[in-house]
Amino acid sequence: MHEEEILEKLKDSILQFDEEGASELSKEAVAAGIDPLKAVDDGLVKGLDIIGEKYENDEIFLPELMMAANTFQTAMQVLEPKIMEMGKERTKKGIVVFGTVKGDIHKIGKDIVTLLLKTSGFEVNDLGEDVDLFTFIETAKKVNADAIGLSALLTSTLSGQKDVIDTLTQDGIREKFIVMVGGGATTPEWAETIGADLYAENAQVAVRKLTQMLKNRRKK
């Protein structure tokens, strides 16, 4: 197969959620001498971009997002070591630590945001639900995160978002991380009150706003 054909098929493997095919095609790309970074960016990521558009248009939903992300991960198990061997690194949009705050066990909204972040090129550390505030902060420090995402569905768990911001401020590391908040109970007014950097009413907005904010930060 020619390079273009392999890249096209890598894109298609994402669109068809074909984990086995993605793995085989990745091996084929390596064997054909295609730059593994090119295989990722011009093959797999193109597929992920289409997945993102389809999700935005209600053509696909959470299960398909998960399957696309899994297909991408399977291909990366082949391509990532090759990229490292070349002494290169895949450009990430950023590193995000994400979870539902303490006391809140709601899961799906958080799952959708983390998957959309992943499929649009972020490295995401999904901490799950009912997450202790120090777990957010320690993980963010450990992975050198660019952003911390705090989800809360209930009005009575909103304070969990404020606690994280207050602790970051108290520890003198508030400016180190972009803090974004979202979830059913949050509003732009609440985000402003607690000093969050970014409020997102849904997953796509979260991805868009965070991408833009990181771009702006890096320009400075």
Place this chain on the structure above:
Amino acid sequence: MLSFYEVIDRAVTGQLMSDQDFYLKHYVPKLQKVIQKYKIKYNPDTPLPSDDALADTVFDAAVEFFSEAGAYCPDTSRVLRFSKEEILQAAREAPPEATFGEGPDRMVMKSRKPDDHSEPWYHLGGGIYTTSEEIFMSVIEGLANIRKANSLSIPTSIRIKGKDARVRSPQEVLATIKSVTMAREACRRAGRPGLPILNGISTATGPISMFAASHPQFGLRPSDGFLVDSLAEMVVDFEALDKVAFYTSIGANIGSTSTPLYGGYNGGSEGNLIATVVYNLLGILVFRGTYHYNAPLHTKLRVSSTRPLLWIIAVANQALHRNAPYPTVNLPYLGGGPGTDCYYYEMAAYHACVVTSGGNILSGHPSVAVEPDTLIPLDHVLNVEAAEAASALTRKEANPVVLKFLEKYESQLKDPPKGYTYQQCYDVESGALINKEYVKNADRIRAALKECGLPVEKSA
């Protein structure tokens, strides 16, 4: 029906599985399989179908899917499975009616039938509104004063001693007790002390606050209703089962509750339709409910009034009331704020779908950004009027009316208008309606609904 002891035993003996495997390898593929097997297909041209065969097929698909997928208990990482026979037996033995309230307000909520011209049960209010302490009682009194109100959903009041109560804190226990006590007192002030409160204890987020506020000293009774919800999707945790254990032990009405998420693990229209029906079966069998709250929701728009969600709530109610006569209360989350045309058209479309399909109504909740103090009694009068008018129509007659309503609001759902607060419409001290512009608009919208084909009559 399978005993509750057997049900909870399955939560500790079922197949072990991670939640990721439950959804990706188990739940989602099985859901896709039944959608294809039963050839269920959403039709945007008919948001309110009158196809009994479709309704029965959906019911069969739901039973099959529930028997294959089961529910997930995160506390034990196990799958609770039930056979088709056990599910069908529960459907046959579903309580067809539930008795609520005391004295003159003691009434029976029924499972209605599609195209049944009986009036639905009018359940008014909403638990998602956070409401300031100073207007809390006036708002509830305003709702209790609505003559046709059969039951109330009381708003949330998490303020205690000037501060917000945190989740599962002692402050939450006290705020919960306070809100229940005040709600009952407000009903008494309206001359309806026996009016049932069906959302149990909206301020409580966990069983401790809920059980504490259920003490008879604070005014709730077994003839009220107590909500037990499963988390999306099909999660049955110990907290929910704890509530079932307690409320069945005191002989109280349990309202099983579900919010299938459009765009989540159920995917789109067809998957959420099946899930909506399955949650009702779960409510009968696992949560031992006497009524069910349906609240399918769009994950991105945070509303229940999109065209696909109208189709879901209509067909799900038809499937249930034709095959498992379990009373349903259907909760519209709406984009438009209180007093906006968007809100009124959305709620009218939703109620038209629900009422003609055999369901009972809960008045509309503005939900895109849940603003505090936005529970406005006159809006809920209009909800009653719209639902009563819908009961005069058949599904076939109501479908074109729903299409006209959709034309009015569908394009606004991505950026819906904000509305009024209680304080902008009512005098806080006397509870009198003082905003003339708001009242005039309500009259105009009544005429507009009528012009679209919903025979609304002014009641207050």
